């Protein structure tokens with residue numbers, strides 16, 4: 001589903017590569033934790049998949065398509081196949097929960113009929129039914145992250161990228177959020193989650209890819225957080 | 230993107246940025262008003278040319294009993310001299326199309342009529358304006374032929390051609406046109422800069438929305454169109470306001486001229502409708518090009 005072939009990334013005005021010679025294959029329906037200390041290149045890895053940044057060397061393939069070869073006007077189509085969740089939620093503060101989720105479909109030109117059907121379903125799935133009319137500041141951090149996940153998933157993308165989605169949450173709430181992601185994963189969605197959270201990685205026992213200074217130093221199934229501790 | 234959603238986005242954007250949208254509108258109004266005035270003035274020059282070239286005349290003023298012209302030597306024109314002038318004019322057909330004789334009394338009456346609202350009228354007596362032949366030419370540009378033929382002829386005080394006076398008037402009008410077009414140009418530059426700043430600021434205040442739109446895979450057009458449409462809407466309001474102002478100006482002026490100078494042709498409200506599409510097209514193209522170029526620069530995808 002996602003493949004890195006000898007990928008290096010050097011940011012302009014930076015001497016050290018953020019990623020160097022990364023090769024990685026993530027299968028359809030997998031759940032992968034990307035771990036590593038701060039600055040090891042986790043976010044960079046996710047940005048390359050979204051073509052928010054271009055590779056310096058090598059190739060990134062998403063669903064068999066080489067992202068680097070994609071012309072700019074086809075980038076939106078790539079991003080429709082990928083949901084994204086961030087540490088800081090990125091909700092629109094003056095839109096309600098419902099409107100925040102609906103926004104993702106409205107800007108893709110979906111019909112109102114379709115939106116009225118699929119938004120409540122998604123909100124129910126993430127456990128937010130009954131809170132549709134609330135504004136983001138009337139929600140707890142965990143609830144806000146559920147809204148963000150609902151927004152990322154409402155279009156049913158085959159891939160979900162999460163960059164430290166639990167970074168701002170307490171351990172219990174974090175675990176709830178990751179359980180939610182696990183449920184989404186079981187619907188067949190490929191999930192790549194960058195995280196610092198050792199408890200969560202140790203509890204879920206999924207595939208773990210560890211980065212250090214832009215290199216992959218470990219890639220194991222049913223792994224634990226390991227050396228970063 | 231669905232129309233209704235798009236309209237609501239544009240409306241929200243305009244409300245959030247109302248003061249700056251109003252300033253775009255005002256700058257558009259003023260620049261188009263000046264541009265419109267320039268264009269209308271040019272049309273007026275054309276109208277006047279057509280109008281006056283039809284009735285342009287060379288006036289051959291004959292000597293009066295107390296003319297100060299050196300050629301008269303203090304003697305009035307004799308009947309023989311007057312007949313000789315008439316014969317000479319008749320021989321100059323077809324360049325000379327028509328000849329009218331205006332007596333001292335007729336000249337006095339015409340002056341009184343033209344300047345009835347002015348204190349000048351009462352300062353003139355019969356005989357102050359000498360009798361004259363009014364010569365209409367088939368080709369008004371060849372007035373020189375007539376002027377040189379009669380200048381200094383016996384009994385002729387002065388030959389006056391209106392072309393010269395008109396040329397002066399047209400020079401003034403052309404000057405005003407250039408000035409108003411110059412000001413319009415400066416104002417249009419202001420409009421362009423203001424539109425660019427507006428877009429930049431809007432792109433900045435809405436970076437969260439546009440960021441999310443990019444992430445969920447909205448097309449470039451969907452992301453950018455609301456910004457462009459906001460500027461286009463403000464521009465359209467400005468176009469409407471400037472056309473309204475031009476209409477009011479012309480309406481007022483036509484009324485004034487009709488009262489004060491009844492025999493002068495002037496552009497009418499109809500001419501405003503003729504220049505309006507040009508104004509709208511110019512400004513819309515400027516608005517769309519400016520906002521799209523600014524978005525390409527400040528709203529990267």
Ligand SMILES: Nc1ncnc2c1ncn2[C@@H]1O[C@H](COP(=O)(O)OP(=O)(O)OP(=O)(O)O)[C@@H](O)[C@H]1O
Nearest residue numbers: 011012014018036037038039040041042043044045
């Ligand atoms: N836009 C950028 N320009 C230049 N250098 C960058 C940029 N973004 C990241 N870097 C550098 O690239 C390296 C990897 O950054 P990245 O954000 O991928 O790390 P990370 O693993 O996500 O860290 P964290 O856990 O703190 O989020 C760092 O050395 C960082 O300084």
Ligand SMILES: [Mg+2]
Nearest residue numbers: 042043044163
């Ligand atoms: Mg990061």
